[in-house]
Amino acid sequence: MAKTFASQGDLAEKHTSFTEVGDGVYAFTAEGDPNSGVIIGDESVMVIEAQATPRLARKVIDCVRSVTDKPISHLVLTHYHAVRVLGASAYGAPQVIMSDAARAMVVERGQEDWDSEFGRFPRLFQGHEEIPGLTWPTTTFSDSMTVYLGKRRVDIMQLGRAHTAGDAVVWLPDAEVMFTGDIVEYHSACYCGDGHFADWAGTLANIAGFEPVAIAPGRGDALLGRARVAEAIANTADFVESTYRPVAKVAARGGSLKEAWDSARAVCDPKFGAYAIYEHCLPFNIARAYDEARGIDTPRIWTAERDREMWAALQG
Template identity: 65%
Template structure:
């Protein structure tokens, strides 16, 4: 039997875009498991949450925004450093690109490698790659744990509630509406990508999100969620995904299993629950590799390069 195509290089099917109002002046741009963006409209301007992967793709987010407001896009918020979220930022002409201090550090440490790795893994998500400016996308404003941005009278609280999907994840909270934009800390019927995760810390961060009791939430991937019950479900499903993955790896490492054997053991417990989730097969090898590392005492995620991606993929296909 031929090896499976590397990562998601064979995934070429376009997704259907949805653009939904989830609160007053609050919008979710979602695409059947592809990366989501959010738009917050205030009195004197707008904020975009996660920029998309290329300026060409960001153009569609801008077009949707223009259907509901003519106010300028003043800020772009990067919930974390992954290329698929940030490389479209230049399209918005924003006066500020905001991220956490930790995300800035990760861009310095591994931004170039991440860019090459992600484009190689999932070319469809980088439509219009030639529109990406040379170099990396850099935030112009960073913060440690919390900052407020005011769009006129409307406050948006940006908060680093803890590590999870990466060490630098932030959420955007709109207090007047009780709405949260979680980035990839929460997913809905989509696999969590855990290749750069801090898996032992992630559940505690989810606890912090749950304490806000959001009335609506835009996850990193999957449908926009309206109603406290479905938000709680998404948080619980994300927790189940992360803890099941790490638990399988921790037990395998304790028993001295190889990475390949850990993959098999992880499939036994995860495939029945999560095999139908978007990008599950894409994420699983990277997820098992990171979980095996963390359970082996490698606390700081190893940098993924295009070369490491291919080597890992080949080792797990054999």
């Protein structure tokens, strides 16, 4: 059981990788830290996920510069979480794209999320002094939009609620590669604290329906080949279901949040206990699952104070 709050004890630097997952398509991964993606078009570059700070964003930019000198014209943010978006200022002035729903969540809870995540994961916010403020999109969309990087088509879509209500995916038809944000993870715990458990499996099925030959997940290694893609999608679905099912049973009989915690751990620990950020995510996941099982459809806003109260109640 974790002895320190969230990931405050996770101070080790992570090794980063920059993997080509298609022709001119790359995944920036970092041993369970948030991933980014890169698509090189005819005349410019699209980056998916900004990282948590400008300092971390510059690591992605350095990787881009190792393969192309084309300007970064587009930055896609798959959802609103601080660890994904607050490094945006490092990219200059690209077109910043979010779903309408994700932007609405910045309005509703962006500052609270920043404050909360800063307390949970201080290593990811090294250099936070450079962050100029909340990240706002310059372009939003409902359902889907298409961007052309010259002749290269990029489809940005909402395929359903999962990790948040505003999740977007990025699909590159010519390479059959998808960037899923935190809807899909690989050997990393899913963070479900702002999630929608009942919808998640259907959203994963919608992703599988594209039959991608490669996926860059939100966390974990790039997934190359349809077999590995299918494995990761199935494993993500199992993680979400294994978290929710025991919690829902406890909630249905009027049991307490602490009882739900014990029940979920009994199921999840043997299967997922070694995954990256597992102990970090589990209390937030169980609290959200408990709320959803009791009919609370919109996730309650996490604040730094609520984080600590919940953690103390569950961890002791």
